[in-house]
Amino acid sequence: MARIVMKFGGTSMAGIERIRSVAARVKREVEAGNQVAVVVSAMAGETDRLVGFCREASSLYDPREYDVVVAAGEQITSGLLAIALQAAGVPARSWLGWQLPIHTDDAHAKARIGSIEVDALNASMAAGEVAVIPGFQGLSDDGRVTTLGRGGSDTSAVAVAAAMKADRCDIYTDVDGVYTTDPRIVPRARKLNKVTYEEMLELASVGAKVLQTRSVGLAMKEQVRVQVLSSFTGPEAPMADTLPGTMIVGEEEIDDVERQLITGIAHDKNEAKITLTSVPDQPGAVSAIFEPLAAANINVDMIIQNIAHNHGSTDVTFTVPSADLARSLEALNQARETIGFAELVHDTRVAKVSVVGVGMRSHAGVASTMFTTLGKRGINIQAISTSEIKVSVLIHEDETELAVRMLHTAYGLDAADAAA
Template identity: 60%
Template structure:
């Protein structure tokens, strides 16, 4: 018997039939003797509709009232699922964020969880009651409802799993696990049985959409074993197969017996490149560029600096999210006198492709293999960044799929068999 948190996203609870399917998954775990808490998102499309209502009423809306409106989607989902479970003879109760409570900071619309009081949940689920918890929401210091921003239900689920000391947090989604790369691009992509927290964090931050970045951070900090699986698998078929889950376990590196050198290839289309030319090469020049960016809350990623042969000037190239491109250009233009550049160049038709794997720490030549594979395909690299377990390159968007296929092949990821 285990203490489990099961999380279902908007697609999984998209209509009444899918809510009934979710209830069958929950019943399967209850029948197996597990103690269960369920975290649900709003029904698919519901949050977008509520956000549109707020914007239509008041483009410059009060963030506290915005939270009061958009949090209602999850309230509907929890109530409907609790009713469905009750109709199946299962003792179930819905919980909103403020009832637990899930405490957050005061950043309405993008709040961060500061603490969860899990004693009441533990008491109820140990007594055999299924707790159906609203994801995405909590209570701010001012006593009002707060929401966690997009993807916040994943974060809610992992945080609740940590608070109730769950044995595992199962994230049910519309895919059956984490793959070596996007199967829509590479048909030979393979589902990974296990992925380390660090690798998943890199994948999530570099374009993989399976898990939200904050949820992976939280799982890594608290050691929450997280299992990604499909909500569309037949509950009865799983039961008949001995209730053995099919998917990908996100866990500590020590749990992975035989780690591949490279685990996966991720890509992100939400990239824009900016270059400022002929900046005087002097102490503090980087601060004069990136200080204003930080003040404007613009995230800067890849940075390349090239100094002129005589050492008098430098070119600085960096990337920002594509949605922040125009604002970043405006910030640079406003600070032109302080920075002292000659011109600005930019490109939005770029893609970041990344090679990820904890095995890179102890193996040489991984980056060289990537560069060679791209060169063989005639793909020019605009910028490069590296970490202990990642190599990222910025390339023209037209070559994105070709690059992903080439890198997936050169590391033989179609043959990956991580234990």
């Protein structure tokens, strides 16, 4: 017997027919002898509808009341799935966030889970009931409804799995796993059988939108084995424990044979490049630039400070999320006197391409392979940043697909090159 958490997204809950399919999928796991808790999202479109009501009621809505409104979406689907499971002959009951409870802080609309009480849940599951838990919601210390922010149901599922010491947390999504890169760009991209938490964090944060980033961080901290699976729920779908998806695990679970130098190639076109020209080359100049951006809560990513010009000034280039570009320019212009730059130049036609892999920790030459590969095709590198398990470059947006394809081949990731 295994204890598993199964998580289904909004597409899987969109209408009673689909909820019935989910119930059938859960039933198979129960009949295989497993203890199961299911975490559900709201019906596709429902959260948008409820958020729309709140915004229409007031652009400055109270996040505490917003949480009361939007938490209703998952409440509805959890009750409906419990009904559908019972109709399929599977004992089941819903456990709302406040009933377990799932304790969170009071950062309404973006709360973080503190702890989950599982005594009642364990008793119910031991008695043979499937527990159906609405994702996305919790309870603050002063007894109010909280929600975790968009995509928060992934985090709910991982937190429930950690609390009930589940053997596995299966996340059913629109994709059937995590790939070496975006299969729409590289048809020969391979589904990964396993990926480490660290790699998944880097792949997710640079654009592989399979799981909410926070849920991966939590899984890493709590050592929860997370599996990404296709939400295709027909009777002929393979059982989840036969590994049809991608398992996200600790590095120690990946043995040397499986380990690749590079696990995947990610890209992100939602970056914008900003350059300040002729900034005085003196102590404090750089902090004068980044302080106003930090004050505006804008995340600066890649930073390059060019070699000083002869006349004691320098150019500073960095990237910010495209969505924050206008606010960034405004903040910098307001600080123009303090910073003392000549010109403020920006470019949204850039993309960040990253190669990710825990294997590079023990191998030199990853970065130089990247630069050589791109250089051969005349792709100009505008900025570089590196971490222990990632090398990223900033290039012209138009060259994104070309760069991803070249790198996918160069690191031996194409399907025909790799072991199954």
